[in-house]
Amino acid sequence: MADTPNSGPPPDTLSSGGFEELVADHQKRIYFFIRSMVFQPEDAGDILQDVNLILIRKREKFKMGTDFKSWAFAIARFECLAYLSRRKKTVLQSLDTGVLESLADRAEERADDVEPWLRALEECRRGLPDESARLLSLRYQHQVMLETIAAQWQTSVGALKQKLLRIRIQLKNCILKRRGKEITGNDGFCP
Structure with missing residues (x-):
């Protein structure tokens, strides 16, 4: 009996649509993580778009069953650090990388806490x-x-x-x- 080629994604990866849904489900968390390191909302939005492009481009490297949030936050962290290093005229430039890494670690720890607060805000706003x-x-x-x-x-x-x-x-x-x-x-x- 001849083997037939597997038409689906490898068992340890997500389909394209499944991956995009995973990215969409984490948008708020990733955005607030970025905002904890970058103070201008417009800049955070730009960085989020860059992170999204990188996530999509590197989707084959993500293994199903591993922690997507940690993987996405690591990419976001590198993008934020790159952004901050390009910003020569900001106060943040004088902070060393260790301080920024510490801020990023704390933001990652608190990212899951954001969702219930955002839901409550939306209910109250309505x-x-x-x-x-x-x-x-x-x-x-x-x-x-x-x-x-x-x-x-x-x-x-x-x-x-x-x-x-x-x-x-x-x-x-x-x-x-x-x-x-x-x-x-x-x-x-x-x-």
Whole structure:
């Protein structure tokens, strides 16, 4: 009986679609890991895209059953260190590699803690009044300047700052209540 060629991926690797799903499932964790080392959100987004390209390019090197998060974080760590070494004019340039490695280690340890907090934030954000949710979206997702929002909404920058402060406090309290409920099993309501 003749052997037929195996049409699927080798047993220790993922299919292309399965690998891409694994990458997609880890995007938030990888992004927050990068953000712990790189302070500008735009730069972190650029590095994340570079990391994604490297992950896809090196997917054959990932073995199914091993820790994908650790592998992806190692790639992200190297990309962050390369980025920081290229940034000659930043304060971070004066930090030695050991300090940056230590920061990366701590960020990796805490990466799994992010997901429940993000879920709680999203639940609390959905409970905000429409105007508050719109203000948050304009300011933080779309990064619209306060002066522009104030002109559009016909209010002062100071009034918007106060409103954003109240919204952030409301979200913080809601998140802490929700996380407390998850930990203790309490069914308390949070607007």
